[in-house]
Amino acid sequence: MAQDMTLLWGSGSPPCWRVMIALEEKKLQGYNSRLLSFDKMEHKSQQVLDINPRGQVPSFKHGDIIVNESYAACFYLESRFKSQGAKLIPDGPEEQALMYQRMFEGLSLYDKLGAVIFYDYYVPEGERLESALKRNKETLVTELKLWEGYLEKLGSGSYLAGKAFTMTDVVVFPTVATAFRFGLSAERYPKLGAYHALMKERPSIKASWPPHWLENPKGQDTLKDI
Amino acid sequence: MAQDMTLLWGSGSPPCWRVMIALEEKKLQGYNSRLLSFDKMEHKSQQVLDINPRGQVPSFKHGDIIVNESYAACFYLESRFKSQGAKLIPDGPEEQALMYQRMFEGLSLYDKLGAVIFYDYYVPEGERLESALKRNKETLVTELKLWEGYLEKLGSGSYLAGKAFTMTDVVVFPTVATAFRFGLSAERYPKLGAYHALMKERPSIKASWPPHWLENPKGQDTLKDI
Numbered sequence: 001m002a003q004d005m006t007l008l009w010g011s012g013s014p015p016c017w018r019v020m021i022a023l024e025e026k027k028l029q030g031y032n033s034r035l036l037s038f039d040k041m042e043h044k045s046q047q048v049l050d051i052n053p054r055g056q057v058p059s060f061k062h063g064d065i066i067v068n069e070s071y072a073a074c075f076y077l078e079s080r081f082k083s084q085g086a087k088l089i090p091d092g093p094e095e096q097a098l099m100y101q102r103m104f105e106g107l108s109l110y111d112k113l114g115a116v117i118f119y120d121y122y123v124p125e126g127e128r129l130e131s132a133l134k135r136n137k138e139t140l141v142t143e144l145k146l147w148e149g150y151l152e153k154l155g156s157g158s159y160l161a162g163k164a165f166t167m168t169d170v171v172v173f174p175t176v177a178t179a180f181r182f183g184l185s186a187e188r189y190p191k192l193g194a195y196h197a198l199m200k201e202r203p204s205i206k207a208s209w210p211p212h213w214l215e216n217p218k219g220q221d222t223l224k225d226i
Numbered sequence: 227m228a229q230d231m232t233l234l235w236g237s238g239s240p241p242c243w244r245v246m247i248a249l250e251e252k253k254l255q256g257y258n259s260r261l262l263s264f265d266k267m268e269h270k271s272q273q274v275l276d277i278n279p280r281g282q283v284p285s286f287k288h289g290d291i292i293v294n295e296s297y298a299a300c301f302y303l304e305s306r307f308k309s310q311g312a313k314l315i316p317d318g319p320e321e322q323a324l325m326y327q328r329m330f331e332g333l334s335l336y337d338k339l340g341a342v343i344f345y346d347y348y349v350p351e352g353e354r355l356e357s358a359l360k361r362n363k364e365t366l367v368t369e370l371k372l373w374e375g376y377l378e379k380l381g382s383g384s385y386l387a388g389k390a391f392t393m394t395d396v397v398v399f400p401t402v403a404t405a406f407r408f409g410l411s412a413e414r415y416p417k418l419g420a421y422h423a424l425m426k427e428r429p430s431i432k433a434s435w436p437p438h439w440l441e442n443p444k445g446q447d448t449l450k451d452i
Contacts (some may be wrong), residue, residue, distance in 0.1 A: 054334075065323045067331035076323050097291045097302050104295035107333070108280075125360075129353055146279065172400060 005031035006019035006046055008059040010038045012181075012210040014060040014110060014174035015070035021170045022074040024204035026086035035211070071103075074170055086204075089165040099161040099168050102150070106160075109147060112140045113175055117182045117222050141226050144179070144189055151191035157198065165202070172200050181219040184226070231257035234274055234285040236264045238407075238436040240336060240400035241296035242284040247396045248300040250430035253311035261437070280452050297329075300396055311428075314393040325387040325394050329374070332386075332398035335373060338366045339401055343408045367452050370405070370415055377417035383424065391428070399425050407445035410452070 005028065009016035036042035036057060044055045052059040052068045060066070060073045062080075067073045078088045091098050091103060115136040120128065151158060161168040176196055180186065186193025199205050213219070231254065235242035249257060262283060270281045278285040278294045286292070286299045288306075293299045299321035304314045316322050341362040346354065377384060388438040402422055406412065412419025425431050439445070 064321055067323045067327050069327055072323075072326035075326045079322060080319060093306060094291055096305060097288075097293045097298075100298035100301045101293050101370045103296055104298045124357075127355055127358055131350075132353055135350075182307075 001029035002031040004063050006034065006051075006061045007031055008034045008036055008043075008051065008057050010036050010043060010057050011212045012178070013038075013057060014178055015056075017174035017177075017208060018070040018171045019058045019060055019073045019077075020100060021173070021204050022077045022088070022167075024207050025086040025088065026077050026081045028077065028081065029207075066191065071107075071171060074167060074196035078167060086165060088170060090162075090164060091192060095162055095164070095166075099166045102161045102168045103171055105146075106168065106175060109143055110175045112136070112143045112170065113179055113182075116140050116226075117178070117220075137226055140223075144184070144192065144226075147176075148189050148191045151195055156194065158195075159198075160195070168205065169199065179223060181213060183219065183221040183224040185224060188226075228254035228257040230289050232260065232277075232287045233257055234260045234262055234269075234277065234283050236262050236269060236283050237438045238404070239264075239283060239405055241282075243400035243403075243434060243436065244296040244397045245284045245286055245299045245303075246434035247399070247430050248303045248314070248393075250433050251312040251314065251396060252303050252307045253301065254307065257432075296396060297333075297412045299394060303391060312391065314396060316388075316390060316392060321388055321390070321392075325392045328387045328394045329397055331372075332394065332401060335369055335398065338362070338369045339405055339408075342366050342452075343404070343446075363452055366449075369450075370410070370418065373402075374415050374417045377421055383419065384421075385424075386421070395425065399431065405449060407439060409431060409447040409450040411450060414452075 002023065005023070007016075007019060009020065023029070034047075036045070036048070042048070043057045048057065048059050049055055049064055051061055054068070056068065058070055058073065059068050062076075065076075067076045070100070074088070085198050090099060115122070116133070119133050119136065123132075147160075150160070154162060157163075159169050159173055176192060177199075179192070180196050184192070186196065228249065231249070233242075233245060233249070235246065249255070260273075262271070262274070268274070269283045274283065274285050275281055277286050277287055277292055280294070282294065284296055285294050285301065288302075291302075293302045300314070316325060340348070342359070343357050345362065349358075373386075376386070380388060383389075383390050385395050386398055402418060403425075405418070410418070412422065
């Protein structure tokens with residue numbers, strides 16, 4: 001049990017979800033879980049600022065140790081609890097290299113997805129341009145096709161960095177799931193669709209599925225045409 | 227010697243520089259170093275695309291293993307050559323946590339710096355807005371002050387994640403150096419200025435200093451007023 005750990009998080013935030021999956025995979029259930037409301041701006045509240053000067057979630061504390069950046073928290077948990085739960089960093093040099101490579105490419109996927117689905121959030125009203133959003137969509141399509149190709153090359157039933165589940169899946173799956181939540185077509189992106197379906201059955205994913213997605217299973221259709 | 231390694235890179239690119247510093251710190255001199263010209267669009271050439279489908283540098287190969295993402299390459303090199311050269315990941319849980327935390331915050335610093343100094347590169351001519359650039363500058367100032375505060379708290383002579391040089395310095399220093407190259411004032415940001423001066427004396431930094439900065443020591447003044 002992980003009673004000396006506290007996670008402040010928001011439902012549906014991919015960075016928060018990464019840490020929650022890592023905690024599940026490392027068998028660190030029982031941590032103090034505090035679900036905050038983005039609508040009520042609770043991520044800017046004092047309880048967040050006390051841990052995270054950026055006023056962002058996830059905010060994560062283990063005893064006196066604070067690790068808020070989601071990738072950082074995942075690395076930290078794997079390092080501290082190496083022999084507990086799933087092994088997230090493979091030993092083989094090739095497997096490890098691919099894991100690192102895809103993990104960090106995952107940040108491109110996340111940024112490019114956000115530049116489309118959160119366009120109105122990031123860009124103030126008077127500055128929004130059809131041309132910019134169109135370009136962001138094209139950039140996202142190119143990125144998604146790259147991942148579709150990666151999965152195709154790895155063969156069916158694969159995870160993002162090979163035949164085994166790794167840290168790459170911990171940090172990139174929430175982005176993939178968010179794309180489907182926002183209407184990505186599993187027919188047009190069948191390998192990503194199959195990966196999404198495979199991962200949805202994993203206990204750590206089930207245990208950490210965003211509660212407001214459970215309450216309201218129908219998502220948006222922002223990406224339905226791409 | 228690292229004759230089985232090839233790095234394709236561009237002068238002044240912070241991501242390329244990260245990998246070059248890691249190679250120096252891990253005593254992996256003697257790799258095949260191929261300096262490409264961004265002006266001639268050589269980063270989109272076939273020799274890059276053969277290694278990196280994104281058409282980006284760094285592109286890095288070790289034998290048959292390819293790791294192009296700069297953070298991924300640094301992790302990979304530290305893992306493969308753990309007991310060679312500088313130890314980049316500290317053993318202590320607190321030191322390690324801070325190293326991971328600052329490393330990934332470094333991506334925010336890099337993005338926010340880029341959104342100012344490369345604004346004209348990222349945003350097509352017809353879409354540029356004074357209001358957006360002004361906001362980007364304000365965001366960058368907030369970010370720089372955060373780092374100034376981190377260094378102040380660590381005390382003089384510190385590296386970015388404490389008293390010892392770590393992977394955080396490998397990946398974040400190129401961003402700090404770029405900020406000063408683009409005119410950041412060491413008087414207004416004295417802790418960052420002192421850190422910049424400290425790091426400039428380090429052999430790995432000297433050995434990897436961008437050649438076109440050496441040729442033309444005077445940089446831009448984009449950031450002089452922030």
